[in-house]
Amino acid sequence: MDLATVLLLHKSSFFIGALCFLYVRWQSPSSHGLGILAVAFTLQAVASTFAGLGEKHALQLSVWALSSFSLGTLGYAVFWIGMRRLSGNNNRRSLDWFALAIPAGLIVTALLTGFHLDSIWRASIFQGSSILFLGASAVTLMLDDRHEKLSARYALAAAIAVAVILSVFVVAGLMAPDTAPLHPRDAFFLLILCHFAIALFSLVFVKERVEAMLTTLLDTDALTQIRNxxxxxxxxxxxxxxxxxxxxxxxxxxxxxxxxxxxxxxxxxxxxxxxxxxxxxxxxxxxxxxxxxxxxxxxxxxxxxxxxxxxxxxxxxxxxxxxxxxxxxxxxxxxxxxxxxxxxxxxxxxxxxxxxxxxxxxxxxxxxxxxxxxxxxxxxxxxxxxxxxxxxxxxxxxxx
Structure with a gap:
């Protein structure tokens, strides 16, 4: 499978995930984090679009490389913020937005050094940011299980953890192609499947949470707030x-x-x-x-x-x-x-x-x-x- 096809599937996985997040957010306004996750997936989809245009030589390297890198790293930071909201069902973590300082710093560094013009450096640093934010998302999901034990939480954390491992394989393949356990293009393709899995388990997680809340309401005495x-x-x-x-x-x-x-x-x-x-x-x-x-x-x-x-x-x-x-x-x-x-x-x-x-x-x-x-x-x-x-x-x- 050529790179253009992989990038098309990559972009499509993010767009589909974003649409699913927006639909469920519309159906369940109390589900915090889905709107932010939709933004994160949309940023990734647009970043992948720029990369695809670059692969077709439709844009200058300096334009599409910086655009793809900037939007992609921002997308992963926003993804972590959205996952924090989704995991804890809390929309009051305003300090989380300071995480955007990391992609902002990388973008400034790219403008100053021009490392984004080198495909190896650009891809490696991009995947490094994904490892950081995806790994933090998986850890967040597991830490919040003390307050809310839902089986879908563990499936979602596992899907994100697999995405982290595949991102490591991509970096390893770029840095040491002869000894890497998986070709970067194959690892990148498997990441597409992880994106679908992350979107799927996120929606299952929301559904399971709503069902748990309804069950709690059904089993709770309205006046005393103890079991009925x-x-x-x-x-x-x-x-x-x-x-x-x-x-x-x-x-x-x-x-x-x-x-x-x-x-x-x-x-x-x-x-x-x-x-x-x-x-x-x-x-x-x-x-x-x-x-x-x-x-x-x-x-x-x-x-x-x-x-x-x-x-x-x-x-x-x-x-x-x-x-x-x-x-x-x-x-x-x-x-x-x-x-x-x-x-x-x-x-x-x-x-x-x-x-x-x-x-x-x-x-x-x-x-x-x-x-x-x-x-x-x-x-x-x-x-x-x-x-x-x-x-x-x-x-x-x-x-x-």
């Missing part, structure tokens, strides 16, 4: 194992809060209590709002967590809350019932036992934890390690 009933029951095992525990939690006198202070105040109390409990959870604790003022907490046996200790931790955390609505402080307490599964116990029965324990906690004064005893299912008993007396409340607390 749907997510909770989808996460639970089909049948509990021996030692699994279920805790059902209820905000004490919540109806009285709504009636006394209004539903807006009730929403604040509900969200505050949910947030405080969520902050006091540990790894392996499955927690969600089941509805109204009721919350569920599931502890797998493998977590080695004592349900009484966990429930008491949450009770203490909520009791220490200072919920202020206007000029009024509303005391908040919770009651909870715990139940531990034995072998063969159905999930609904485990939840029923915890609910029975919760009823016992409420009937004994609230602001307490009750455990359902598996060896005496008809009897409710407090955990002897816990205070069996309800915590003291103020008159305001009783009114709430």
């Amino acid at each position: 009933r749907r997510w909770f029951f989808l996460t639970l095992p089909a049948a509990p194992l021996a030692g699994d525990a279920f805790i059902i939690i209820d905000i004490d006198h919540f109806k009285r809060v709504n009636d006394t202070f209004g539903h807006a105040a009730g929403d604040i109390v509900l969200a505050s209590a949910a947030r405080e409990m969520a902050l006091n959870l540990r790894h392996g604790e499955i927690f969600a709002r089941l509805g109204g003022e009721e919350f569920g907490l599931y502890l797998p046996a493998a977590s080695n967590l004592d349900p009484q200790d966990v429930a008491e931790r949450l009770r203490n955390a909520v009791q220490s809350l200072k919920v202020k609505v206007g000029e009024t402080f509303i005391p908040v307490t919770i009651s909870a019932g715990t139940a531990v599964a034995c072998a063969g116990l159905p999930l609904h029965e485990l939840m029923s036992r915890a609910d029975t324990a919760l009823y016992g906690a409420k009937s004994r004064g609230r602001n307490r934890i009750e455990a359902y005893r598996a060896d005496a299912p008809s009897v409710l008993a407090s955990d002897p390690r816990q205070n069996t007396r309800p915590a003291q409340t103020t008159k305001a607390g009783q009114a709430a």
